[in-house]
Amino acid sequence: MKKTPPVVGAGVTRPSDDKLVQMYREMVLCRALDERVWMLNRQGKAAIVASAQGHEAAQIGSVQALQVGKDHFYIYYRDLAVLISLGLTPTEIMLGFTAKAGEPLAGARQFPTHGASKTLNLVNLSNVVGTQIPQAVGSALASKMRGEDAVTIVYFGDGASSVGDCHEAMNFAAIHKLPVIFLCENNGYAISVPLSKQMAVDGIVSRADGYGIPGVVVDGTDIMAVYEATSEAATRARDGRGPTIVETMVERYLPHTSDDDDSLYREQEDLEEARKRDPVRILQEQLIGAGLLPGDTDSVIRNEAKRVINEATDYVDAAPYPEATDFLDHVYS
Amino acid sequence: MTVQTVIEAVRDGMQEEMRRDQSVFIMGEDIGARGGVFLATDGFVGEFGEDRVIDTPLAESSIAGIALGAAMNGMRPIAEIEFADFIWPTVNQIVGEAARARYGTLGQMCVPMVLRAPQGGGVRGGLYHSQSVEAIFAHTPGLKVVTPSTPYDAKGLLKSAIRDDDPVVFLEYKRTYRLVRGEVPDEEYTVPLGVADVKLPGDDITVITYGLMVHHCIEAARIIGNEGVSVEVIDLRTIRPLDNDVILASVEKTGKVLIVHEDTKLLGVGGEVSAIIAEHAFDYLDAPIVRLAGPEIPAMPFSPTLEAAFLIDTEKVSAAIRNLARY
Numbered sequence A: 001m002k003k004t005p006p007v008v009g010a011g012v013t014r015p016s017d018d019k020l021v022q023m024y025r026e027m028v029l030c031r032a033l034d035e036r037v038w039m040l041n042r043q044g045k046a047a048i049v050a051s052a053q054g055h056e057a058a059q060i061g062s063v064q065a066l067q068v069g070k071d072h073f074y075i076y077y078r079d080l081a082v083l084i085s086l087g088l089t090p091t092e093i094m095l096g097f098t099a100k101a102g103e104p105l106a107g108a109r110q111f112p113t114h115g116a117s118k119t120l121n122l123v124n125l126s127n128v129v130g131t132q133i134p135q136a137v138g139s140a141l142a143s144k145m146r147g148e149d150a151v152t153i154v155y156f157g158d159g160a161s162s163v164g165d166c167h168e169a170m171n172f173a174a175i176h177k178l179p180v181i182f183l184c185e186n187n188g189y190a191i192s193v194p195l196s197k198q199m200a201v202d203g204i205v206s207r208a209d210g211y212g213i214p215g216v217v218v219d220g221t222d223i224m225a226v227y228e229a230t231s232e233a234a235t236r237a238r239d240g241r242g243p244t245i246v247e248t249m250v251e252r253y254l255p256h257t258s259d260d261d262d263s264l265y266r267e268q269e270d271l272e273e274a275r276k277r278d279p280v281r282i283l284q285e286q287l288i289g290a291g292l293l294p295g296d297t298d299s300v301i302r303n304e305a306k307r308v309i310n311e312a313t314d315y316v317d318a319a320p321y322p323e324a325t326d327f328l329d330h331v332y333s
Numbered sequence B: 001m002t003v004q005t006v007i008e009a010v011r012d013g014m015q016e017e018m019r020r021d022q023s024v025f026i027m028g029e030d031i032g033a034r035g036g037v038f039l040a041t042d043g044f045v046g047e048f049g050e051d052r053v054i055d056t057p058l059a060e061s062s063i064a065g066i067a068l069g070a071a072m073n074g075m076r077p078i079a080e081i082e083f084a085d086f087i088w089p090t091v092n093q094i095v096g097e098a099a100r101a102r103y104g105t106l107g108q109m110c111v112p113m114v115l116r117a118p119q120g121g122g123v124r125g126g127l128y129h130s131q132s133v134e135a136i137f138a139h140t141p142g143l144k145v146v147t148p149s150t151p152y153d154a155k156g157l158l159k160s161a162i163r164d165d166d167p168v169v170f171l172e173y174k175r176t177y178r179l180v181r182g183e184v185p186d187e188e189y190t191v192p193l194g195v196a197d198v199k200l201p202g203d204d205i206t207v208i209t210y211g212l213m214v215h216h217c218i219e220a221a222r223i224i225g226n227e228g229v230s231v232e233v234i235d236l237r238t239i240r241p242l243d244n245d246v247i248l249a250s251v252e253k254t255g256k257v258l259i260v261h262e263d264t265k266l267l268g269v270g271g272e273v274s275a276i277i278a279e280h281a282f283d284y285l286d287a288p289i290v291r292l293a294g295p296e297i298p299a300m301p302f303s304p305t306l307e308a309a310f311l312i313d314t315e316k317v318s319a320a321i322r323n324l325a326r327y
Ligand SMILES: Cc1ncc(C[n+]2csc(CCOP(=O)(O)OP(=O)(O)O)c2C)c(N)n1
Pocket: A078, A127, A128, A129, A130, A156, A157, A158, A159, A160, A161, A185, A187, A189, A190, A191, A252, A256
């Protein structure tokens, strides 16, 4: 899957064994959450769901390569696993999917996973594809102006890479050597439009040359590869050497959202091929191979995830919708 | 007191705020060595350096989007759009994003940014260098929209806009930049956003206006004053939020209202001001509300005769006031 050689080859530590198991735990938890919210949608309890299934390694591997609480995360609607890896609880996230009171990112004013968390430096402002990219560059500019060594990472899809803002943002970041990581989750589709109709090349990384910045393509189902590429990009950014494009090649297992019918445009074979690249299973096999899931560790992890998701489901089922008493607030300071 | 032009006042306002607060910086096209196409940032790069006076690539959407991101991360950016006619690529980031950032995060994010642009005609700018854009932005809750007319107001309002924690679209009438002079205090001051100003007190007719038109309205009011009709001229100064109190107090006093703006009429600021008066001061009206505004063509034409036909001037205002006085 690597198409161009990684930018920086040396000096990056592999995640520790503990961290690998932690990432696996997050991945399993996220998958269970993802399956549950899809079910809630089919039960009429969640108005809209965008699934991260197939993207989990790209999302968790990149978060874990950064410093939560210090670095800035500009994400988009498919980044459920980023939220899990940042430490949001399934209950908090599910309050978003069910649009219930107490939802922490936007008070359920927004689509699930949208809004912000000041403490986590997390911004997911908009449904308008691509708008987060220049905003992230602005965040990196602010960090640089204040002399902080915080990095901003911005997540976006292959479709988003066609938006003009993506070009404008990358160009500016390159000129000013800003501490930003452009993490593309290339799943080959923008709703129904395949990559071949999104661009004439097979990914965005070749643009890096045009901006004079490094770029790397990684197998986005391989959490080690993502972790390594993101770590190297973060090191570059913190050293004042500017932005990096990290293109993660991932799979989208489910339709674009719960409102989509992918049988209209996607071949069954294509989906079956995609399912062979399941990041959860790949990491599971790697960990078992390395002896990191001894005994019944795996089933304990899975049972724990199920328990947490069941509890969260019960909680949000019982939770009220927000009262429309303060919905006029927070327009101005 | 020092007599200054509008552009000098704008420059001083930014310069004072940049000296006062390290988080204020400015980004836009040609604002560095060139000092801005209108010299609004003349000398800035020398004083503040290239890190705080950023010559951007020619890419308006990202000028706004990057400023927005910097604002959400604790800075107070001033984003300059070279001419308001080129502001449309920013609408996505300003109307769609900046305006919703606070609301959409339950107050967690705030956007202390200013989007500045020179606007308006009378400079032979033709279809693409003469436009007025206030109505488009003023329709959006979450934004503030400011349209100063004098050096005093331009400086004081701009300083308030920079200190404000919400996104402010600050539209300067480029025709006033060098044409309009006025006294500006030597000491520190600000002018609050959202407060209209009675530029000329009067008793018989209220003229409500803003921007370049303020000057034509004052001139017309003086002429008509000599004809025995006392005209009050209100400068809105801020288009959003509108100052209902000053508008309504004047209408209750005079009972006759003329609204004047350079921007085109339909669905413009005058329509909103009319509606506020109709809703809250209908019983005080002695005549139908009159709006004098730009014609329904998409932009200002180039040739001097055509441009003059588009623009409202002292004569047109005077005629409208006389008509209203006779009602
Ligand atoms: C500016 C804009 N255009 C269109 C849409 C509708 N839309 C939402 S998501 C999407 C596809 C985005 O695909 P991609 O960026 O590849 O992300 P993915 O969903 O594949 O992760 C489209 C067309 C939108 N939300 N915003």
